[in-house]
Amino acid sequence: MQGNILTSLYAFGLMFLSSFFLARCSFNKEETVEIDSLHAYHTSWDDGLEDYRKTWPGRFDMGKPADAKFIAKWDIDVRPDGKGLPKEGAGTVKSGAVLYQAKCAACHGVNGYEGPYDKLVTDSTGKNTIGNYWPYASTIFDYVRRAMPFNAPGSLTDQEVYDITAYLLYSNEIIKADDVINSETLPQIEMPALKRYVIDDRKGGQEIR
Amino acid sequence: MKERIQTRTKRSLQIVAGIILLASMGFAGYFYIQSHEQIIEPDVPSQIVVDPSKVQGRATAEVGYRSPFEKPKKLISTTSARTPLQDLYGTITPADLHFERHHAGIPEIDPEQHELLIHGLLAKPIRLTLADLKRYPSVSRICFIECSGNFRYGKREMTPQEVCGLTSQSEWTGVLLSTILKDLGVKSSAKWFLAEGADGALMARSVPLEEALPEAIIAYGQNGEAIRPQQGYPMRLVIPGFEGNTQIKWLRRIELTDKPVMTREETSKYTEKIKDGKIRMFSLVMDARSIITYPAYPKTIEKGWQEIRGIAWSGRGKVKQVLVSTDNGVHWNEAHIQGPVLEKAHTAFRFMWNWDGKPTRILSKVIDETGYVQPTYNELVEARESKGGYHFNPIVGWDIDKNGSAYLAKVEDIN
Numbered sequence: 001m002q003g004n005i006l007t008s009l010y011a012f013g014l015m016f017l018s019s020f021f022l023a024r025c026s027f028n029k030e031e032t033v034e035i036d037s038l039h040a041y042h043t044s045w046d047d048g049l050e051d052y053r054k055t056w057p058g059r060f061d062m063g064k065p066a067d068a069k070f071i072a073k074w075d076i077d078v079r080p081d082g083k084g085l086p087k088e089g090a091g092t093v094k095s096g097a098v099l100y101q102a103k104c105a106a107c108h109g110v111n112g113y114e115g116p117y118d119k120l121v122t123d124s125t126g127k128n129t130i131g132n133y134w135p136y137a138s139t140i141f142d143y144v145r146r147a148m149p150f151n152a153p154g155s156l157t158d159q160e161v162y163d164i165t166a167y168l169l170y171s172n173e174i175i176k177a178d179d180v181i182n183s184e185t186l187p188q189i190e191m192p193a194l195k196r197y198v199i200d201d202r203k204g205g206q207e208i209r
Numbered sequence: 210m211k212e213r214i215q216t217r218t219k220r221s222l223q224i225v226a227g228i229i230l231l232a233s234m235g236f237a238g239y240f241y242i243q244s245h246e247q248i249i250e251p252d253v254p255s256q257i258v259v260d261p262s263k264v265q266g267r268a269t270a271e272v273g274y275r276s277p278f279e280k281p282k283k284l285i286s287t288t289s290a291r292t293p294l295q296d297l298y299g300t301i302t303p304a305d306l307h308f309e310r311h312h313a314g315i316p317e318i319d320p321e322q323h324e325l326l327i328h329g330l331l332a333k334p335i336r337l338t339l340a341d342l343k344r345y346p347s348v349s350r351i352c353f354i355e356c357s358g359n360f361r362y363g364k365r366e367m368t369p370q371e372v373c374g375l376t377s378q379s380e381w382t383g384v385l386l387s388t389i390l391k392d393l394g395v396k397s398s399a400k401w402f403l404a405e406g407a408d409g410a411l412m413a414r415s416v417p418l419e420e421a422l423p424e425a426i427i428a429y430g431q432n433g434e435a436i437r438p439q440q441g442y443p444m445r446l447v448i449p450g451f452e453g454n455t456q457i458k459w460l461r462r463i464e465l466t467d468k469p470v471m472t473r474e475e476t477s478k479y480t481e482k483i484k485d486g487k488i489r490m491f492s493l494v495m496d497a498r499s500i501i502t503y504p505a506y507p508k509t510i511e512k513g514w515q516e517i518r519g520i521a522w523s524g525r526g527k528v529k530q531v532l533v534s535t536d537n538g539v540h541w542n543e544a545h546i547q548g549p550v551l552e553k554a555h556t557a558f559r560f561m562w563n564w565d566g567k568p569t570r571i572l573s574k575v576i577d578e579t580g581y582v583q584p585t586y587n588e589l590v591e592a593r594e595s596k597g598g599y600h601f602n603p604i605v606g607w608d609i610d611k612n613g614s615a616y617l618a619k620v621e622d623i624n
Contacts, residue, residue, distance in 0.1 A: 030398060032332065035391040035422070042423065043552045045350050052346070059392050062344055063337040070336065071328050074462055077403055077413065077470045128477065133488070136471045143473035147410040153313060154411070193488065197480075200492040204525040204579025208592045209483070 078142040082187030085141065086158040091181040096167025099160055103149045112171050117150075121171045131172030135197050137189040140165045281306055284370050288312065289356075290439075291374025294502045300520060300547075300555040301351070302377035304432050309439045310356050310375065312474075313409030316459055320443040323407065325427070329465035332394025339443045342429060345384040350426060350449060352553045353378045353522050355495050357452035357479060360601040362586075365608070365616035369502045372605055372617065376498075376522070378555040379440075381447045382430030386463075387422050399465040403472075404446050407461035414455045415469035416448065420493070424449045424553075427460060450524030450553035451493050452600075454479050481598040495524030497583050498602040499531055499558070499575035510613040512566040517544070520555045523577035527551070530576040531558040534606075537570035538624060544573070564609065570618050572606035586620035 036053075078084040101110065108114075112121030113129070122131040130140060145161045147153050156164070166181040174189060175181070202209055275281075281297070283290035283306055290309040292302055302308075309315075320339045328334035356375035361367065368374075399418055406412040416425075426447040429436055436442045441458025448456055454474055469475065469491070480490045499521035504510045517535075521528045527550045532541040547557040558573070574583040586603035590596055604623055607615040 030396045032394045033397050033399070035387050035395060044549075045348065045424075045552070049348075056346060060345060060388075061392070062389075063335045063341040066326055066328055066334040066336045071326065071334060074326055075328070075464065076411070077405075077464065077472070079466075079468065079470050081468075130477075134477050135488075135490075136476060139471055139473050139476050142470070146413065147313065147473075150313075153409040196486055196488045197490050198483075198487050200489050202492070202494075204494075204577065204581045206580050206582065208584045208588050 076142075076146060078138050078145070080136040080138045080187065082138065082183055085138070085183040085186060086162075087183050089157075089159040089162045089182065091159070091162030091164070091166035093166050093170040093175070093177050093179070096163035096165070096170070099163050100167050103156070103160075104164065107150060112168070120168055122173075129172065130168055131174060131192065133193050135191050135194040137165070137169060137174070137186055137191055140168055141186060283308070284374060289375065291370050292377045294369040294374055294376075294500065294520070295505050295508070297502070300378050300557050301432065302379060304379065304434065304437050304440070307377040307379060307431075307437070307440055308354075308356065308375045310453065311408065311410075311439075311458070312412055315438050316408045317438065318407060318443060318459060323443050323461065325444060325461055325463070327389065327393065327463045327465075329402070329463075330396040330399035330467065331390070331465050332396070333392070335393065337389075339429060342384055342427060342444060345388055347382055348385055348426060349380055349382045349430075350424075350447070351378065351380045351551055352447070352449035353495075353555045354447070354453050354456055355498075355522070355524075357454060357492070357495065357599040360597065360603065362605070362617065362620050365619075366506060367617040368507065369500050369505050373498070373500055375453070376555070379431045380433070381426055381428040383426045383428030383444070383447065386425040386427060386446075389427070390422075395465060398467050401466045401469050403462070403464045403466055403470045404455070404457040404460060405462040405464075406441075406457045406459040408459050412454075412457055412459075412474065413470065413472045414457060414474055415466070415472065416451070416455055416493070417491070418465070421448050421451065421455075450495060450526075452479065452495055452524075455493060479599055481593070481600055482595045483593045485594075492600050495522075496600060496602045497521070497523035497525070497528070497575045497577040497581050499573045499583060500605055501533070501571060501573050501607060504571070504609065504613075504615045505607050506615050506617055508615050510564060510609065510615070512564055512613070515562050515564055517560040517562050517571060517573075519544075519558050519573050521546070521558055521573070521575035522553070522555045523575065523579075523581070524553055525581065526553065526578040528556040528558075528575055529578045529580075531556075532574050532576070533558070533560040533562075534572045535562050535564075535569060538572055541574070564613070566611070566613075568609060568611050570606055570608050570623075572604055572618070572623060574604045585623050587624065 107117040108120050113119045113123040119127050119129050122129045141161055144164055145156060162181050169175045170177060281293045283292065288311060292306050292308045323339060325337045353376055359373045359375040361372055401415050402418055403413055403415050427444055428447045429444050431437065431440055436445060444460050445458040446456050446460050475490060480488050481492060483489045499519060501517055501519040503518040504515060517533055521531045528546060531544040531546055533544045534541050542560060544558040544560040550556050576582050583602060583604055589601060589603050603620055605620060606618040606623060608618045609615055
């Protein structure tokens with residue numbers, strides 16, 4: 001009798017543990033999407049494609065797997081929530097000011113609004129700038145690292161990009177002279193223009209917007 | 210002594226005058242012969258001038274060429290090149306006249322060195338070469354690609370190319386993005402993807418996955434040949450109906466994400482100011498548009514029958530109807546549209562018109578299959594409280610003066 005109780009307790013215990021384990025697994029493993037379900041056959045260019053697809057193999061196995069090291073080399077985008085920002089480095093307005101004059105002023109003007117190319121700093125003309133038009137501060141880091149300076153794109157170190165980002169935010173009166181820009185502080189900055197942005201929701205039809 | 214010097218001076222003056230006289234006669238004679246020669250023998254290959262049926266023609270060549278009488282040209286700036294819409298027939302743009310817009314020049318890419326990385330919210334990130342891409346089942350698609358900043362106005366002497374030459378059409382061949390993603394275990398949290406180019410700007414745009422997936426193509430062919438460097442060699446993204454900037458050229462990376470990355474191109478650029486001080490972002494689909502490409506500035510027409518010709522298109526589907534007015538919008542007539550009408554494609558329209566020789570204004574407007582009617586400039590200005598910017602697609606037309614010369618009609622006057 002006692003043995004029976006012990007056995008059933010043991011069995012229940014196992015069941016409890018395994019269900020916990022299974023639950024954990026399913027929590028960890030995110031569901032994947034059936035891509036075919038997203039593919040709507042709706043233009044004349046899709047005529048016959050559904051039948052053609054039935055002749056395709058289940059998998060193509062083309063190319064080669066991309067390992068983490070390769071991905072890390074190319075995965076350079078920085079997002080509003082800070083994802084992609086380098087953990088190392090912290091930008092200061094003071095260093096950014098020096099770098100700006102050396103690397104940016106020739107195109108954007110000594111104060112950031114004289115041109116000849118895009119105005120970066122708000123002035124009396126009301127033209128679009130970082131301060132009055134850009135909705136996210138992360139975009140400055142992403143774009144400067146991606147494409148600037150024009151004559152040597154992608155040549156700046158992460159530290160330099162942090163410095164220039166700090167300087168441009170300061171010039172637009174978004175941060176103070178002694179504020180530091182790093183992976184913690186940059187995502188917390190709220191840009192003045194963000195509240196003006198709406199996502200397009202037009203779907204055709206008669207309305208003109 | 211003084212007199213001798215004077216005589217000498219006089220004589221040298223006479224010599225100089227003589228030289229000048231001779232030289233000018235020489236020049237006059239040269240120019241006379243030159244101009245005379247041009248009249249007798251025009252500066253074109255002689256086989257064309259003489260009866261072509263009496264001489265042997267040119268030998269075959271490995272690559273063709275245009276007739277020397279035809280010189281269609283793109284209109285270029287440092288960062289763009291506009292398609293000469295007024296010089297084209299039908300709806301396909303020759304690949305070398307396709308519009309261009311780049312942000313860091315045209316990269317020269319060795320296809321052997323180029324790779325496409327697909328990663329992010331998927332189980333199996335992969336690297337694909339051009340050769341890998343070509344092994345997938347392929348598709349072809351005729352569609353337009355239009356830059357969303359494609360409206361210029363402000364003076365009468367403007368050609369269709371100057372007004373909206375940042376639109377072109379090709380047959381694109383490549384692989385459906387859905388075909389590639391099928392294998393990779395895309396996670397359900399993936400709602401967007403970032404597409405990035407290999408150019409100096411690493412041009413990058415976020416695209417909503419569900420909206421783009423049914424039609425997005427990673428293309429390597431354009432009008433039967435490999436995509437040209439200007440159009441993204443060796444591979445580019447093509448998303449029929451979407452604004453040109455999202456259709457990343459020199460494509461090297463696709464990253465599946467949960468949210469848009471908010472790159473510079475989808476925030477500080479390619480967004481438009483609209484009503485109530487708002488700024489609209491991710492206006493991805495090109496609105497319906499039409500333009501008469503003949504008669505148009507700088508053409509002059511004769512009194513009598515003309516075929517008014519143009520193109521119409523919509524990023525939301527097929528062109529349903531094109532209306533043409535030859536009396537400044539008092540009456541609108543249905544134009545003939547050339548079938549088969551394709552989705553998200555330049556569609557040719559035609560209308561026969563007997564011009565009575567009186568000054569008038571000719572206009573076109575398109576209605577697409579969603580029922581959207583191409584608006585006037587004033588309607589757009591009122592709806593958006595903005596006088597231009599991206600996605601401005603107003604009705605345009607041409608003033609025909611008493612001599613038959615066409616000039617761009619003032620958009621503010623079109624109602």
